[in-house]
Amino acid sequence: GDPTRLGSESPVIVHLFEWRWDDIATECETHLGPAGIDAVQVSPPNEHIALDGVDGAWWARYQPVSYALTSRSGDRAAFQQMIERCEAAGVGIVVDAVINHMAGIGEGVGIAGTPYTPFHYGDLYTRDEDFNHCGRHEDDQIRDYQDRHEVQHCHLLGLADLATGTESVRERIADYLQGLLEMGVAGFRIDAAKHMPAEDIGAILERLEGNPYVFQEVIDPGNEPIEAGEYLTNAAVTEFGYSHHLATAIQSGDLASLETLGQEKGWLKSDSALVFVDNHDKQRGHVGGGVLMHRDDHYRLALTFMLAWPYGTPKLMSSFTFDDGNQGPPSVAEEGWRTLPVHGEDGLGCLDQGEVDTRGWVCEHRWPLVTAMVDFRQAMGDAPVAHWQQAGASRIAFARGGRGFVALNLSDETWQAELVTGLPAGEYCNLLDDCVTRVSVDDDGWAEAEVARDSAVVLNAERPV
Numbered sequence: 001g002d003p004t005r006l007g008s009e010s011p012v013i014v015h016l017f018e019w020r021w022d023d024i025a026t027e028c029e030t031h032l033g034p035a036g037i038d039a040v041q042v043s044p045p046n047e048h049i050a051l052d053g054v055d056g057a058w059w060a061r062y063q064p065v066s067y068a069l070t071s072r073s074g075d076r077a078a079f080q081q082m083i084e085r086c087e088a089a090g091v092g093i094v095v096d097a098v099i100n101h102m103a104g105i106g107e108g109v110g111i112a113g114t115p116y117t118p119f120h121y122g123d124l125y126t127r128d129e130d131f132n133h134c135g136r137h138e139d140d141q142i143r144d145y146q147d148r149h150e151v152q153h154c155h156l157l158g159l160a161d162l163a164t165g166t167e168s169v170r171e172r173i174a175d176y177l178q179g180l181l182e183m184g185v186a187g188f189r190i191d192a193a194k195h196m197p198a199e200d201i202g203a204i205l206e207r208l209e210g211n212p213y214v215f216q217e218v219i220d221p222g223n224e225p226i227e228a229g230e231y232l233t234n235a236a237v238t239e240f241g242y243s244h245h246l247a248t249a250i251q252s253g254d255l256a257s258l259e260t261l262g263q264e265k266g267w268l269k270s271d272s273a274l275v276f277v278d279n280h281d282k283q284r285g286h287v288g289g290g291v292l293m294h295r296d297d298h299y300r301l302a303l304t305f306m307l308a309w310p311y312g313t314p315k316l317m318s319s320f321t322f323d324d325g326n327q328g329p330p331s332v333a334e335e336g337w338r339t340l341p342v343h344g345e346d347g348l349g350c351l352d353q354g355e356v357d358t359r360g361w362v363c364e365h366r367w368p369l370v371t372a373m374v375d376f377r378q379a380m381g382d383a384p385v386a387h388w389q390q391a392g393a394s395r396i397a398f399a400r401g402g403r404g405f406v407a408l409n410l411s412d413e414t415w416q417a418e419l420v421t422g423l424p425a426g427e428y429c430n431l432l433d434d435c436v437t438r439v440s441v442d443d444d445g446w447a448e449a450e451v452a453r454d455s456a457v458v459l460n461a462e463r464p465v
């Protein structure tokens, strides 16, 4: 779970949700590499259920039919090219590995033509013993999250639960992941990790040769028998408490409550935590809401805070717009739900800010604020938080060692503040407005700053005027 495996001291990951492989390759070259983004989380690359039966829903990709690399995002050759072009641009590929289960129990034919019937998927998993049959509730489905056995051995959402406790299943999963490593991927997100005993995941990862960055998706609300901490011996883990805490602080106007964010009892250590403002489930209320996303007021402030605050490995969400929570990416239904590209001649490009009611790609990762803050985060490295200051609950400021300084104003009025910056004397540019705002720091490190409403002033010691 060591995040520096992604190639920098404080790496930043972006989830290009449902993007096509050829688009990601171009994006690595034109935007991600130049912006210093270290890695892309891609949608599951393996064969999934057909799109027609589910009207092109995005979640089709969480229903594996085989480990063939054919998906809505492109074929194996496009996937390989993407890895190579991104690597050349300094960007790693993190694969969303759906290994807890196969498709929903039923029958059909996958997107690459592989047929499946209950508990039989092509020639990959052909025996009932390849699946768990937990013996609960007659239909073997997960209902009670207070029951460890049920959560880890019954079927999540009716998806055929793989018997990851068995050698033969572990071997098939490891072969899939090893093949990806040999193609050059940099890491994995382990989907639905909470639904597999930590030991099963450990046994699979142990078989791999290579040094991937791994994080496991474990939603630990703090009151269930399965805890995020159990998974730390394997790799990093998602810290869902982070998104909720941040959203609550911002929605209640209480930025001051962020002073100890990450030090809460029971939270993961910074190096082991994968954090985000929103993810693909949360932004559409698939696992409860309670987070901020691109449509919300103050989303930009939340991103500013996350990238300025030295806790966890941050993952940015890059979305497509939607009216209902099942809707897939921009696509042409009549052409087998072909995903419309971002780049190229018939490419949709990215929506302009404020256009979020139109169908299209939002590309939060391209917002100038995000680019500036990614640069800031990397310049700060491991510099600790210092000089915490607050004026009421909605205005806060803090320094990052002597390397940088941030002031955030969530109130409705401009904040005229006198603040300790910890920076050497000089005149600095606000990184968030192209140096329209300038801040003079005196010999004692104090500055008078004007922080606009719902906005921030961000200074980097290395970026004087």
Ligand code: QV4
Pocket (backbone or CB within 6 Å): 059, 060, 061, 062, 063, 098, 104, 105, 141, 157, 158, 159, 191, 192, 193, 194, 217, 219, 281, 286, 287
């Ligand atoms: C329906 C009924 C079920 C019934 C089933 C079978 O709701 O009660 O048992 O039919 O008859 C889709 C549909 C869902 C459907 C299911 C099976 O939404 O209604 O069940 O398919 O056909 C994504 C989506 C899910 C989607 C799933 C598979 O979020 O809605 O289910 O893909 O397509 C917990 C876990 C956490 C998980 C989260 C969703 O602890 O690990 O639930 N999060 C990850 C991913 C998420 C993904 C999965 C796991 C599954 O982030 O995106 O689910 O791979 O909190």
